[in-house]
Amino acid sequence: MLPAPLTLGLFAAAAVVLLFWGIWETRTKDPLVDLRTAIIPRVLLTNIASIFVGFGMYASMLVMPQILQMPEATGYGLGQSILAAGLWMAPAGLMMLVLSPVGGRLTDSRGPKFTLVLGGAIIALGYGVGMLGMGSTWGLLVTGLVINSGVALAYGAMPALIMGSVPISETAAANGFNALMRSLGTTTGAAVIGLVP
The missing domain is CATH 1.20.5 (Single alpha-helices involved in coiled-coils or other helix-helix interfaces)
Incomplete structure (x- = not known):
């Protein structure tokens, strides 16, 4: 159509x-917004990564509660209540809180580029785990933990990459533009997941 x-x-x-x-x-x-700073290769690649990380994070946050709450009669739903679905997903949110300081220390020791790449790899691993674990509440719990671990590392590294690549006078605008790219990823994720029956 x-x-x-x-x-x-x-x-x-x-x-x-x-x-x-x-x-x-x-x-x-x-x-x-000084668009000349947005095309600096390191900034441009960070902004592109922001779109994908935002998409990956939001897609999982929309799919998991649907699978948890769908009736078991569908053949893929797990029949959980809204409260139970929220409780199954809560540890993944807490994982982001726990890993944020770890990501900061990792960025200090290995650099923000390493932390961002590691975060992206962990998100991909999380989706791989999800392919195996979508049939159970425990599988979804582990999937959420892994994906959100990668998101915490990736999102924490992005501002450091941006600020290290643009003039000091442009840090606020460049980080604001990066936040816009994250929002573009999350809204695109919401739109795509909304189309999936």
Whole structure:
């Protein structure tokens, strides 16, 4: 099924506005966001990683409660109540809290690039674990723990990578742009998961 003409028109209008905004920002004396810093390779790659990490985090946070709460009669649901599903997912959220200081120490000793790559690898491992463990509450618990461990490491490393790559006067704008890229990843994850029946 094709999108409605209004939706396609709004996408086209958004692309045109984005193009004109980019031209304006590169030509103005005091830009809101200095787009020249966004194309520094290290910043650009960090922003791309932010999109994927945001997508991976949010996709798991949307799929897991659905699987936990779907009736067992569906053949894949685990029949948990809303409260039980929240309790099964809570340790994954706590894992991010616990690993944040570990990620900081790892960044101090090995550098933010290493921490980001390690975080991304752990997220991928978490999805691999999920392929094996989606049939049980314990499997989903372990999947959530592994994915959120990777998210904690990756998200913690991103600001350090950005701040180490841009002039001091641009750190706030560059980190704000990176936060926007994270949001782009999470909203894209929500939209894609919303389309999956």
